[in-house]
Amino acid sequence: MAEQFDVVLSEKTYTPDHSCKQNSWIGDYTKAYDAFLKDPDAFWDRAAKELYWFTPYKKVKEWNYPYARWFIGGKTNITYNCLDRHVMSSRKNKVALIWRGEDDTERIYTYRQLFREVLKVANGLKKLGVKKGDRVCIYMPIVPEQIISMLACARIGAVHSVVFGGFGAAALNSRITGAGAKVVITADATFRRGKTIPLKHIIEEAIINAPTVEYVVVLRRELHQPVEIHSEMEIDFYDMIKDVRPECEPEIMDAEDPLFILYTSGSTGAPKGIVHTCGGYMVGAHYTSKNVLDIKDNDVYWCTADPGWITGHSYVVYGPLSLGATLVVTESTPDFPDPGVYWRMIEEFGVTIFYTAPTAIRMFMKLGEEWPDKSNLSSLRILASVGEPLNPEAFEWFYRVAGKGKCPLIDTWWQTETGMHMVTTTVGEPMMPGFAGKPIPGVVADVVDKDGKPVPPGTGGFLAIKEPWPSMMRSVYNDEERYLKYWHTIPGYYAVGDLAVKNKNGYIMVLGRSDDLIVVAGHNIGTAEVESALVSHQAVAESAVIGKPDPVKGNIIKAFVILRQGHTASDRLKNELLYHVRITLGPIAMPSEIDFVTSLPRTRSGKIMRRVLKAKEMGMDPGDISTLDE
Numbered sequence: 025m026a027e028q029f030d031v032v033l034s035e036k037t038y039t040p041d042h043s044c045k046q047n048s049w050i051g052d053y054t055k056a057y058d059a060f061l062k063d064p065d066a067f068w069d070r071a072a073k074e075l076y077w078f079t080p081y082k083k084v085k086e087w088n089y090p091y092a093r094w095f096i097g098g099k100t101n102i103t104y105n106c107l108d109r110h111v112m113s114s115r116k117n118k119v120a121l122i123w124r125g126e127d128d129t130e131r132i133y134t135y136r137q138l139f140r141e142v143l144k145v146a147n148g149l150k151k152l153g154v155k156k157g158d159r160v161c162i163y164m165p166i167v168p169e170q171i172i173s174m175l176a177c178a179r180i181g182a183v184h185s186v187v188f189g190g191f192g193a194a195a196l197n198s199r200i201t202g203a204g205a206k207v208v209i210t211a212d213a214t215f216r217r218g219k220t221i222p223l224k225h226i227i228e229e230a231i232i233n234a235p236t237v238e239y240v241v242v243l244r245r246e247l248h249q250p251v252e253i254h255s256e257m258e259i260d261f262y263d264m265i266k267d268v269r270p271e272c273e274p275e276i277m278d279a280e281d282p283l284f285i286l287y288t289s290g291s292t293g294a295p296k297g298i299v300h301t302c303g304g305y306m307v308g309a310h311y312t313s314k315n316v317l318d319i320k321d322n323d324v325y326w327c328t329a330d331p332g333w334i335t336g337h338s339y340v341v342y343g344p345l346s347l348g349a350t351l352v353v354t355e356s357t358p359d360f361p362d363p364g365v366y367w368r369m370i371e372e373f374g375v376t377i378f379y380t381a382p383t384a385i386r387m388f389m390k391l392g393e394e395w396p397d398k399s400n401l402s403s404l405r406i407l408a409s410v411g412e413p414l415n416p417e418a419f420e421w422f423y424r425v426a427g428k429g430k431c432p433l434i435d436t437w438w439q440t441e442t443g444m445h446m447v448t449t450t451v452g453e454p455m456m457p458g459f460a461g462k463p464i465p466g467v468v469a470d471v472v473d474k475d476g477k478p479v480p481p482g483t484g485g486f487l488a489i490k491e492p493w494p495s496m497m498r499s500v501y502n503d504e505e506r507y508l509k510y511w512h513t514i515p516g517y518y519a520v521g522d523l524a525v526k527n528k529n530g531y532i533m534v535l536g537r538s539d540d541l542i543v544v545a546g547h548n549i550g551t552a553e554v555e556s557a558l559v560s561h562q563a564v565a566e567s568a569v570i571g572k573p574d575p576v577k578g579n580i581i582k583a584f585v586i587l588r589q590g591h592t593a594s595d596r597l598k599n600e601l602l603y604h605v606r607i608t609l610g611p612i613a614m615p616s617e618i619d620f621v622t623s624l625p626r627t628r629s630g631k632i633m634r635r636v637l638k639a640k641e642m643g644m645d646p647g648d649i650s651t652l653d654e
């Protein structure tokens with residue numbers, strides 16, 4: 025990868041109405057940032073004091089590069105802040121969660137109702153022998169029980185590891201065994217685009233070689249033809265909580281106790297289990313839900329992410345609930361039964377904050393303005409985006425068509441590892457399409473070269489973070505070396521793995537990954553994972569996978585495959601390989617294109633040069649190929 029390159033930057037700016045800033049939680053960005061710089065610990069202390077601690081912390085942080093501890097000695101439980109506090113207040117009967125199914129079914133929970141359900145599931149898990157520190161894998165579609173299960177784990181101090189419901193059996197198995205899960209909570213099916221997609225057989229396959237699993241809890245949604253429960257190991261979700269009481273004291277958690285593990289693809293090898301803690305993560309998610317998303321008590325807040333991703337953890341579940349917000353959550357896809365469904369939901373529920381992903385915005389663009397124009401979107405006051413660069417065309421469209429040119433549009437840059445927003449344009453500040461914005465108050469970030477020297481405006485470099493922040497990952501589960509790699513790649517910084525460029529105002533534009541991760545429709549896919557799935561097929565000798573730019577998904581996966589002797593390239597075989605990847609990793613990791621080749625470009629030491637493949641694919645100069653083997 026070229027280390028220094030110049031980028032021509034547009035200066036187009038939208039300045040929101042003065043009232044946006046005046047009415048926002050954050051207020052003036054510069055003032056807030058200066059207050060942080062003046063005394064970082066006092067800044068985070070103020071943020072943490074908005075939450076309840078059973079025992080107050082003695083010290084805000086201890087920083088022993090590259091290890092941080094936050095809110096030392098503090099005892100808390102995130103569910104106390106997300107539920108008990110509200111139930112004990114006038115928010116008791118406020119709507120916490122509106123869930124809409126694909127068939128228009130609705131389930132609505134007030135804070136009191138959600139609280140009761142969480143406590144019952146917490147007791148149900150206790151009955152199965154789940155204790156503080158045990159890992160519980162949650163592999164479910166977007167249903168209220170998915171969120172309830174996460175909170176139930178947190179209630180009793182069990183560490184949840186949520187796996188996105190679109191992963192296949194092998195991907196699920198590696199995440200279950202990686203975390204050593206004692207219990208897996210799943211569902212029989214998900215409903216998508218009018219079809220029933222069975223899930224239970226995936227779990228059955230995934231736990232064959234997962235010796236730590238003692239129970240599988242199955243939410244049975246298909247009531248007409250209920251799946252069979254194999255009572256040796258399985259239990260029905262609602263049977264588990266049939267006779268339990270909705271009373272369960274919160275487990276007293278140390279600020280540094282783990283809250284959850286969330287797997288994210290690595291650029292090499294197996295996925296990484298990112299570990300977040302009870303105290304720091306809670307403060308980060310709460311602070312940013314308030315100060316970046318600007319959630320207020322009368323908002324109807326809708327983040328379209330699946331709780332199975334970090335966005336769902338921080339900005340569907342923990343952050344918004346800690347603020348006592350009303351959430352909209354749906355299992356439905358944005359184009360079924362027709363492309364108007366999301367816009368109708370905005371009108372119907374009176375959504376005020378709409379947080380989605382560039383890939384969805386680009387899909388909306390393709391489907392046409394007539395769909396949003398059919399609905400009254402005047403309830404919206406803030407738009408937000410996450411997951412990949414929000415290109416200027418998508419920004420303009422979303423800003424104009426959904427926000428009618430009146431809503432601040434905040435492009436939030438962050439990662440599973442950061443736990444919370446890091447770089448964005450806070451509400452009320454001038455917005456520059458294509459630029460995420462500046463580090464938020466609380467975060468020190470810059471664009472630097474490989475030695476950690478800040479690069480001048482207009483010159484590309486690596487996005488990197490300098491100081492610790494409360495919701496930073498504490499470790500990669502059982503993999504110290506990979507944790508250290510984040511901190512040892514660029515001296516003095518946490519290396520995020522993204523390329524970026526800054527303009528003269530300090531606004532940061534994120535250009536994409538600098539490593540072998542492919543961001544497809546906002547989901548990180550490791551080339552290594554797809555390549556090893558392909559090679560596990562008996563016809564494949566070797567493979568290399570690259571990301572290829574796509575106008576809707578950001579990138580698609582393209583695979584190059586060398587066949588073993590005795591196998592012949594054919595469309596039939598291509599389909600077989602696609603099917604194989606679908607079954608092992610899941611549909612999200614399926615290549616869109618496969619080319620059969622007889623050789624792959626390599627360095628003399630044998631490493632595949634994906635960069636050369638990519639340049640060739642895009643008709644570009646491959647750059648320095650001096651290490652290419654003849």
Ligand code: PRX
Pocket residue numbers: 288334335409410411412413414435436437438439440441460520521522534535536537543546547548
């Ligand atoms: O490459 C960046 C991209 O997504 C990566 C993090 O992926 P993940 O851990 O799955 O978390 C996604 C949701 C936070 C980043 O390293 N990314 C995320 N948000 C943006 C982005 N790229 C550009 N602009 C963003 N707003």
